[in-house]
Amino acid sequence: MTFTLPAPPAPPTIPDFRLPGLLKALNQRLPQWPHALSLCLALNTAARLGLLPEEAQTLCAGRVLQVVVEDAGSEALFTCQNGVFRPLWQNRPADVSFRGELHAYLKLLTRQEDADTLFFNRQLSIAGDTELGLAIKNLLDALDWPPPALAGCIKGLGKRPS
Template sequence: MKRLLKYGEPLLKAGRHVPFACQKLAIEQLAQRLFAEPLAEGAFELLRGHWLRLQVTDLGLAWCVTCEGRRLKVAARGRADVTIRGNWREFLLLASRQEDPDTLFFRRRLVIEGDTDLGLGVKNLLDALDPEHLPPMLWRMIRSMGQAVRV
């Protein structure tokens, strides 16, 4: 897994050259599938009428996300109410649950700027999402990659 991460990092950095329309389509469709149950339950309602900017600093990538109805919508830019930024490894550690989210934010490895109440709500929402709802193979891959990055 470490080898995959080592050789895959240049591909991640090439992601900034993918046209935004392709990024948007991929992210929206993936989010709809991965978060179908939480979206149906209204878990993302805290984003209704608000914009979250996710900024992956070391990759030069950023997306603005909001919730419209039971869907997450992605935009290239706009007025974000809150920004969460960090390097890709920190986001992977967060997604794989290899690091406690509070630790990542307290040590400023992930940073919340803007409406901190909204940012903390998003952090708590993501922390509360049950990884068991992910396809098992995907969850194993995310966990393995997180473990490889953590060491």
């Protein structure tokens, strides 16, 4: 007798939401470098695993980038030197800045909305060097997500061993 399990459910749809204002007020009083450190760790890990193309490091080389999560009151300021993403410890003007609320970034990361729609609907915005910002946005759009190896692992989660 063969059992066939149904496919794992799709991830839940991310609704439009706003984080509580208290969280924003608290975060704005705290140092911002932990956000940059976390983001750089994730970007460097993705690069080492081959999930982030080398073109990303080339585009960002020597540039100051900023990612702002408006409803969280947090920002990450970082750069890329010698192919490694590094947090910036002192506040400096960014060459390009991405702004949006947490739900918009989550929709982008989970591919529930494409970047063009999020920018067109003004849920995400680019300021500063818009040519660099658009190049980064287009690079994100071109990423194969989830990568085939990870997609295979996710599919395998719903299967029972024989």
